[in-house]
Amino acid sequence: MSTESARPTAVAFGTGTSVLTVITVQLLAFSISFSVGxxxxxxVFAILSAGALAFAAxxxxxxxxxxxxxxxxxxxxxxxxxxxxARQNPxxxxxSATNPSVQRALFLSVYAPLLSALASVALGVPLAVVLARGFPGQALVESLVDLPLVVPHSVAGLAVLFAFGQGGLLPRAKVLGTLFxxxxxxxxxxAPFAVNAAREGFERVDSRIERAARTLGANxxxxxRRVTAPLAARSVLTGGVLAWARAVSEFGAVAIVAYSVSVFYPPAMERVSGVQHAPVFIYNTFLSSGLEASGSVATLLLVLCVGLFVLVRSLAYDRGGWP
Incomplete structure (x- = not known):
């Protein structure tokens, strides 16, 4: 193997080793400081070590x-x-991990946000394309897209009930207390996270490449499909992941619209009633059982979310192109 071909691998290995070393030292320092109370x-150590690393570099x-x-x-x-x-009791x-109620709450907290993220991407990408290309009155539409970001969570839940509940836009659909x-x-x-991330991705696509494809006969x-979307794919994926993460963390709107729902639970191969979204479940556990019980469920949710983020990154982001 030539020196030129080996060099990128060596650099990548060195960088990865350095990062792993820094993470190990930081975790060790935290463990020691935590153990001594x-x-x-x-x-203090983390802040000073960051300055030292910058000085060394x-x-x-x-x-x-x-x-x-x-x-x-x-x-x-x-x-x-x-x-x-660190403060959780093993x-x-x-x-908590073996509690069926906790397992169902964690399942719902992955499943329902996934449906929400898919809907946000499916409907948000076309809107993102239109916004990226520009049109009169675009500022008003962008403001409407961003409006849910500033609306209080409880108000968002009430708005959803007024808009889609009884007497709303979907008169035959049951909204209150349902998975829907x-x-x-x-x-x-x-949805704003999916739309904005996708829009930024489409805006970064060089229009000259698109024009070249059109001159070569592509409609x-x-x-x-073959030029614009693949170039913006990472931004679309980022928007989907951010939308999923935002949905996982939602409490106020979910507590008002669907405090508990009936959902098909695959491990039991049956529909289970009274399942709560994990943030709602954690809040109720805190009120009924205290800090230790709610902390253990919160830790399980945190580990689950981190694991899914790492999985998405390893399978999609690091390969490039369409995930």
């Missing part, structure tokens, strides 16, 4: 300052999650 020591004064200050926010985001996992985790209503509520709050649909 002073997690604040880890926060020769980033200069600005780079060191940026890395240090940026790590302050990173620690504020990561430390609560680390503490959530016995309580095992008990839950998916509607999730789609309402998560508009073929140009979109």
């Amino acid at each position: 002073h997690p604040e020591l880890y926060a 020769g980033r200069g004064t600005f780079g060191i300052l940026a890395a240090t200050l940026g790590t302050v926010l990173l620690v504020a985001l990561a430390l609560p999650l680390l503490m959530l996992v 016995a309580a985790l095992l008990s 209503g839950m998916v509607l509520a999730m789609t309402f709050v998560s 508009e649909w073929e140009t979109f």
Whole structure:
């Protein structure tokens, strides 16, 4: 093998090894600080180590300052999650993991958001294409797309009931307390993520490439399918993942529209009633059983979400093109 062909592998290996080393050191530092009962020591260590790494990489004064200050926010985001996992009782985790009610809640919290994300992408991509190409009054439409991002969650749930419930746009559809209503509520709050991410992807596609395809005889649909869509595929996938994640985290709208639902549960091969979305289930568990029981369910949901994110990245993002 030539030196040129081996070099990218060596660089990638070195980078991966460095990242793994940093992660290992950070986890070790957190474990030590947590075991001695002073997690604040880890926060100090993480911030100082970020500045030291920037200094070792020769980033200069600005780079060191940026890395240090940026790590302050990173620690504020990561430390609560680390503490959530670290403070769990293994016995309580095992008990929650084997609890059929918890299993059904976790299943619903993957299944319903997946339906919502698929709906957001299926309906959001055409709108994203139109927005990317521009039209008169586009600012108004973009404002309407972004409006669910600023609407309070409880208001979103009420709006969904008024719009699609009894006397609404779907008079024959049962919305309140159904899986359909839950998916509607999730789609309402998560669709902007799918639309905006896809729109940004289509805007980055070079129009000259599309014109070249048209001059070679491809019609508009073929140009979109074979040129535009593959080039924007990662953005579309990102939008779908963000929409799914937003739907998983939804509490207020779901609690109002579909507090508990009946859903077909594959492990039992039957329809099960009274299943709650995990955030609603965790809140009820906190009220009825306290911090330890709700924390174990929250940890299971966190691990499940992280695992799915890693799976999506490994199967789609790192390969390029259509996922």
